[in-house]
Amino acid sequence: MAPVARAAARAAQKTQAGAPARLRPRRRRAASPQARREAILAAALDEFSARGYEGARLDDVARRARIAKGTIYLYFADKETLFQEMVRSMANPLLGMLEQMGEVDIPARLLLENLLGVFVREIYGTRRRDIIRLIFSEGPRFPAIAAFYHREVISRVLGIVRPILQRAADRHELPHDALARFPQLIIAPGLVGIMWHGLFDKFEPLDVPAMLRAHLDILFGGRAA
Numbered sequence: 650m651a652p653v654a655r656a657a658a659r660a661a662q663k664t665q666a667g668a669p670a671r672l673r674p675r676r677r678r679a680a681s682p683q684a685r686r687e688a689i690l691a692a693a694l695d696e697f698s699a700r701g702y703e704g705a706r707l708d709d710v711a712r713r714a715r716i717a718k719g720t721i722y723l724y725f726a727d728k729e730t731l732f733q734e735m736v737r738s739m740a741n742p743l744l745g746m747l748e749q750m751g752e753v754d755i756p757a758r759l760l761l762e763n764l765l766g767v768f769v770r771e772i773y774g775t776r777r778r779d780i781i782r783l784i785f786s787e788g789p790r791f792p793a794i795a796a797f798y799h800r801e802v803i804s805r806v807l808g809i810v811r812p813i814l815q816r817a818a819d820r821h822e823l824p825h826d827a828l829a830r831f832p833q834l835i836i837a838p839g840l841v842g843i844m845w846h847g848l849f850d851k852f853e854p855l856d857v858p859a860m861l862r863a864h865l866d867i868l869f870g871g872r873a874a
Contacts, residue, residue: 686724688714693735698779702732702787702794733797739777740802743767744809751809757817758869761835764810765861768839773857778843785844807832824870838864 680688692713696705707728711718725731750763772778788795810832818829828834842857849855 682724685714685716685720687738689716689721689724689731690735690738693731694739694776694779697732697735697783698776701783702791707731729793732794733801736780736798737801739780743771743777744802744805746771747806747809751813757813757820757822758865760813762862762865765835765839765865768836769858769861773839773842773846778846781840781843782847806836810835823868828868834868 689710692710693705695713696710700706700709705728707721708718710731711721714721721731725734746767747764750760750767753760772781784794784798788798811829814823814829814832814835817823818826823829838860839857842855842860845855846857
């Protein structure tokens, strides 16, 4: 190195060493494994929602997450595993919340109002809505996806709701036992709301919270006291 160049390099090193910390170049902090995993799951949700299960590619998930494709395999074995873990990461916190609510012994209508309120806030009002829409569209072509979602989500929700409705029927809180026999009736309008939002909302917006309140009025034979 020429004398002038060496002198310039030494001067630059001294200047950087003596500079205030806020003026020194910052090293990029490596993302933690948990943060990187969450970034992959968020990118997967975007990719599966945009392209469907078959069209989604791990290369594009990696691009969205701004990582190398090989990094995905440090966390997920393949696309199917990534999809399953994406669903679990979105569903498990909500299912835990519902399970806790189901243990509270309060009048059935009040409890179901709370459950449907959770649906509006935590499903219809979030990206969980996109997962349900994805299951609707891809489940018929990929039965394994439908089977997985039924096992991991639907059966657990029904396991929470059925005892609530049976208890309400035994206490004569319901006008008849149809809800105890068909608990799917509780959430059916919510699923209609999700489909409506994706297909028709721009033509005729639907007030889903109001529809769910009207649904409870019908199921319980009138407005709450």
